[in-house]
Amino acid sequence: MADDRPYHHGDLRATLLRAAVEVIAESGAAALSMREVTRRAGVSHAAATYHFGDKRGLLTAIAVDGYRALHAELAAAERERRSFLEVGVAYVRFALSHPAYFDVMFQPHLHEVADVELREAKRSTAAVLYGIDDGAPTNVAAGVAAWSLVHGLATLWANGNLPAQLGEDPEAVTRAVAAHLRVPRASTRT
Amino acid sequence: MADDRPYHHGDLRATLLRAAVEVIAESGAAALSMREVTRRAGVSHAAATYHFGDKRGLLTAIAVDGYRALHAELAAAERERRSFLEVGVAYVRFALSHPAYFDVMFQPHLHEVADVELREAKRSTAAVLYGIDDGAPTNVAAGVAAWSLVHGLATLWANGNLPAQLGEDPEAVTRAVAAHLRVPRASTRT
DNA sequence: TGTACATCAGTGAACGCGCGTTCACTGATGTAC
DNA sequence: TGTACATCAGTGAACGCGCGTTCACTGATGTAC
Numbered sequence: 001m002a003d004d005r006p007y008h009h010g011d012l013r014a015t016l017l018r019a020a021v022e023v024i025a026e027s028g029a030a031a032l033s034m035r036e037v038t039r040r041a042g043v044s045h046a047a048a049t050y051h052f053g054d055k056r057g058l059l060t061a062i063a064v065d066g067y068r069a070l071h072a073e074l075a076a077a078e079r080e081r082r083s084f085l086e087v088g089v090a091y092v093r094f095a096l097s098h099p100a101y102f103d104v105m106f107q108p109h110l111h112e113v114a115d116v117e118l119r120e121a122k123r124s125t126a127a128v129l130y131g132i133d134d135g136a137p138t139n140v141a142a143g144v145a146a147w148s149l150v151h152g153l154a155t156l157w158a159n160g161n162l163p164a165q166l167g168e169d170p171e172a173v174t175r176a177v178a179a180h181l182r183v184p185r186a187s188t189r190t
Numbered sequence: 191m192a193d194d195r196p197y198h199h200g201d202l203r204a205t206l207l208r209a210a211v212e213v214i215a216e217s218g219a220a221a222l223s224m225r226e227v228t229r230r231a232g233v234s235h236a237a238a239t240y241h242f243g244d245k246r247g248l249l250t251a252i253a254v255d256g257y258r259a260l261h262a263e264l265a266a267a268e269r270e271r272r273s274f275l276e277v278g279v280a281y282v283r284f285a286l287s288h289p290a291y292f293d294v295m296f297q298p299h300l301h302e303v304a305d306v307e308l309r310e311a312k313r314s315t316a317a318v319l320y321g322i323d324d325g326a327p328t329n330v331a332a333g334v335a336a337w338s339l340v341h342g343l344a345t346l347w348a349n350g351n352l353p354a355q356l357g358e359d360p361e362a363v364t365r366a367v368a369a370h371l372r373v374p375r376a377s378t379r380t
Numbered sequence: 381t382g383t384a385c386a387t388c389a390g391t392g393a394a395c396g397c398g399c400g401t402t403c404a405c406t407g408a409t410g411t412a413c
Numbered sequence: 414t415g416t417a418c419a420t421c422a423g424t425g426a427a428c429g430c431g432c433g434t435t436c437a438c439t440g441a442t443g444t445a446c
Contacts (some may be wrong), residue, residue: 007407008422023308030220033399044424049401051422056274101251109218112203126353128351144352144363145339145370154341159296163316173334182372197440198389223432234391239434329404 005042013051015041020062024100029059029110052093059104062111066101069081070094074128084183085175087128088150092174104153153177165172194231203241205231210252210281214290219249219300233362249294250302252282256291257311260284275365278340282364285344292344332373339371340364 019040023032034055038045052058052108070091077083077090094100104110111118130143147178157170158161198207209230213222224245228235242248260281267280285292294300299319301308320333346352347360356363 007424008409012422027221030218034401035399045399046401046403046425047423055400067319094367106200106345106351108350117276130353138200140353140355141363142365142370144343144346144356145367148342148346148367149335149339150342151346152340155345156334156338163320163330165330166252166334173331177335177338180332180372182370197391198442202389224434225432235432236392236434236436237390245433 009043011069012043012047016043016048016051016058017065017105020058021030021100024062024103029103029107031101032173034058056110056112058120059110060115062101063111064115064121066098066105067118067125069098069101070105071125071128072089072118074125078128084146085178088178089171091147091172092154092157092170095151096158097172099158102158106151111166142183146178146183148156149178149181150174154161191305200231202231202233202237206233206241206248207237207251209256211290211306212246214252214293219293220299222249224248239245246300246302249300249304250308252291253301254305254311256288257289257308257314257315259291260295261311261315261318265313266362268318274336275368278336279335279361279364281319281340282347282360285341286360289348292348296341318332329361334370335369336373339368343367 005109016037020032020037022040023036032055035045036056038048041047048058052061073090073094074087077087110117129147130140153174154170157173194370205225210222210227212230213226213276224238224244225235231237232300242251242271263284264277302345319337320330343352343364344360347363
């Protein structure tokens with residue numbers, strides 16, 4: 001029935017990206033292959049090379065999507081709730097609900113480092129992570145502390161390295177754990 | 191000149207482990223191959239299978255070594271300095287000076303989960319990470335907060351994801367960053 | 381001290397496989413006039 | 414409205430490669446008597 005599929009797919013680039021994210025979520029970025037991605041998308045195995053140049057190009061495109069999505073989530077959390085803590089919760093939520101993006105994003109050796117879109121996407125995400133206080137120069141060590149904590153928590157959780165007694169709700173755990181962070185007063189203000 | 195090498199190596203298991211750690215430190219656990227390891231050790235490519243059963247067995251042996259080494263470092267830091275902070279510094283130091291161990295240790299999907307030695311090595315390391323206060327039941331959330339912070343910091347640092355303005359001394363950065371952690375009073379006592 | 385035998389440690393050829401990339405190609409669509 | 418041509422999007426065969434694992438083997442060492 002699907003054999004009336006036209007020669008031109010129409011949206012193949014996006015379809016390939018979705019398939020790749022699926023594969024990575026299941027088996028990790030290391031296990032990604034161009035062949036598997038095209039197989040899932042139901043196209044010839046050379047199609048991915050046409051769209052992304054090579055494997056690194058595909059992974060770079062995924063990283064760009066990931067940074068943009070994370071940026072959007074963090075910015076929304078900051079805007080809506082103006083709370084330092086809730087930005088951290090949003091970070092952990094993103095990491096756990098988009099493991100494929102998270103996996104690829106923080107392994108720069110998989111990326112085309114020179115890629116302009118990637119650099120810009122990373123830059124604006126970092127701005128939200130550091131510049132929590134709307135332009136006011138934030139204490140960098142405090143920002144790194146907060147980022148490290150949520151990043152480490154998300155990573156340890158995702159890999160199943162945390163004790164079971166913490167329960168099953170990562171957002172609740174994030175709030176409990178992040179309570180041990182001493183943040184600059186200005187950041188918790190409403 | 192090395193061709194008077196005897197048929198029996200004498201210490202091949204340890205040599206293979208060292209070679210594997212070398213490869214992983216250079217290219218990551220994903221890039222490890224049994225062939226490359228034996229090539230570096232200068233033996234036939236089937237030798238590694240003889241010693242470890244299969245690739246997963248080799249990676250599991252590396253994880254065991256890693257957990258034991260980390261446990262030793264953390265226990266020493268705790269014993270010598272009795273400071274919560276310095277255990278964290280030791281953790282980061284270990285992660286950055288043994289990237290191969292660190293990489294393999296926290297990717298459980300690479301391990302033989304049922305391996306008895308691995309379970310025991312993980313268990314005793316976790317005990318030091320949580321039970322900082324010599325047997326006194328510690329606040330779990332506080333322990334996870336500290337662990338997450340140093341784990342995240344080490345990970346982000348190792349992958350080059352932290353801003354350059356932090357400088358080049360990871361131990362100093364750890365102390366500055368960990369200062370934002372609110373730890374239970376008992377733990378910082380001398 | 382000698383000898384037979386078992387076990388251990390490592391070899392090297394062979395297997396089948398999936399991979400990334402290239403290349404000449406073809407089918408479909410867009411554009412100029 | 415028609416036609417010629419350029420460009421775009423995707424195909425499928427072919428390449429060479431490194432991999433993990435198996436297997437029958439051999440060389441060296443240990444053990445029993």
